[in-house]
Amino acid sequence: MLEGASCAFGVFDGVHEGHQYLIAKAVEGALAAGAPALAITFDRDPDELFAAGRLKKLMTNQVRLETLAATGVDAVLSIPFTADFAANSPDEFLELLFGRHTPGQLHVGADFRFGAKAQGTVEQLLQWGGPRGMEVAAHELLAEGAVPVTATRIRRLLEEGRVQEANALLTRPYSLQGTVVEGRGEGREFGFRTANLQVPVQMLAIGPGVYGAWATVEGRPYRAAVAVGVPPTFAEEAAANVEVHLIGFEGDIYGQPISVQFAEWLRPMRKFSSVEELKATVLGNIAYVRDEIPPFSF
Numbered sequence: 011m012l013e014g015a016s017c018a019f020g021v022f023d024g025v026h027e028g029h030q031y032l033i034a035k036a037v038e039g040a041l042a043a044g045a046p047a048l049a050i051t052f053d054r055d056p057d058e059l060f061a062a063g064r065l066k067k068l069m070t071n072q073v074r075l076e077t078l079a080a081t082g083v084d085a086v087l088s089i090p091f092t093a094d095f096a097a098n099s100p101d102e103f104l105e106l107l108f109g110r111h112t113p114g115q116l117h118v119g120a121d122f123r124f125g126a127k128a129q130g131t132v133e134q135l136l137q138w139g140g141p142r143g144m145e146v147a148a149h150e151l152l153a154e155g156a157v158p159v160t161a162t163r164i165r166r167l168l169e170e171g172r173v174q175e176a177n178a179l180l181t182r183p184y185s186l187q188g189t190v191v192e193g194r195g196e197g198r199e200f201g202f203r204t205a206n207l208q209v210p211v212q213m214l215a216i217g218p219g220v221y222g223a224w225a226t227v228e229g230r231p232y233r234a235a236v237a238v239g240v241p242p243t244f245a246e247e248a249a250a251n252v253e254v255h256l257i258g259f260e261g262d263i264y265g266q267p268i269s270v271q272f273a274e275w276l277r278p279m280r281k282f283s284s285v286e287e288l289k290a291t292v293l294g295n296i297a298y299v300r301d302e303i304p305p306f307s308f
């Protein structure tokens with residue numbers, strides 16, 4: 011399938027507007043050549059190996075592969091990314107990947123790097139590809155507002171709570187998945203129950219704050235008021251968390267998976283001086299989300 015194919019190659023965390031542009035170029039090239047279109051990526055983010063401590067992923071690897079598969083390519087090729095594989099020199103890297111079955115076209119971003127210590131450049135890709143009949147297209151990064159669309163830019167927006175701008179670059183709501191765990195059992199007394207998600211720190215790209223969102227539970231979407239971060243009122247006993255109040259839901263969902271799609275930043279997390287004030291504020295946020303966030307439609 012790889013032989014002669016038109017391929018887009020990248021990590022593609024977020025599968026954002028820029029990634030989609032690159033993949034569309036590979037699909038266009040495939041149509042023109044009468045060849046299959048492939049997205050080539052790794053089974054995990056290379057930074058899981060090299061920068062695990064500061065990694066904030068926009069997607070789990072599974073969601074990334076599923077999203078890539080829905081972009082219009084004929085197939086997604088997921089290459090196991092191991093320390094051994096990463097240690098290959100740029101030429102060894104290309105030889106291993108494409109030596110036996112050489113794509114007809116390889117579409118990458120102009121800043122594409124590969125091989126040991128990310129030493130391989132587009133220039134080396136051209137040198138390797140030329141004699142082997144592999145056309146290399148290094149595309150300028152798609153820009154919005156004259157700034158390239160990158161996963162780093164989207165992570166920065168999310169960290170600052172700028173969800174709508176991040177969503178525009180992602181072309182879909184930023185989303186998180188988690189399993190509902192037991193919390194401190196106080197939501198019950200406050201009059202709003204909250205499903206607590208334990209989200210690995212590497213998956214918590216979104217900054218602390220209170221958000222309007224949608225959440226899908228048991229296949230059904232709900233509007234949701236979501237608190238992200240350590241609740242400052244209970245900072246001593248509570249850990250960093252994602253707490254989701256599902257609007258119009260009643261029932262027990264401990265142990266169940268939830269997917270949260272973020273729509274809008276509402277306010278920073280606050281330290282309240284009384285439970286009454288906390289209750290009134292959160293109930294106000296819940297009313298706002300119920301009345302102002304449109305129904306889920308993605």
Ligand SMILES: Cc1cc2nc3c(=O)[nH]c(=O)nc-3n(C[C@H](O)[C@H](O)[C@H](O)COP(=O)(O)O)c2cc1C
Pocket residue numbers: 192193194195196197198203204205206220221235236237240241242243244253254255278279280281282288292295296
């Ligand atoms: C929409 C929403 C907003 C919240 N905002 C705050 C806040 O600003 N400050 C705070 O200390 N806790 C905030 N919380 C967290 C509540 O304090 C938390 O849900 C409560 O402590 C219940 O925790 P439990 O589910 O572990 O029992 C918020 C919760 C929700 C659902």
Ligand SMILES: Nc1ncnc2c1ncn2[C@@H]1O[C@H](COP(=O)(O)OP(=O)(O)O)[C@@H](O)[C@H]1O
Pocket residue numbers: 190191192193194195196197198199202203204205206254255256257258259260261262263264
């Ligand atoms: N509308 C709702 N939104 C979120 N969770 C709900 C809702 N209704 C019932 N639940 C259930 O209640 C649990 C949360 O109850 P709560 O007393 O706030 O928390 P905990 O004991 O987990 O701290 C959730 O995990 C879920 O099983």
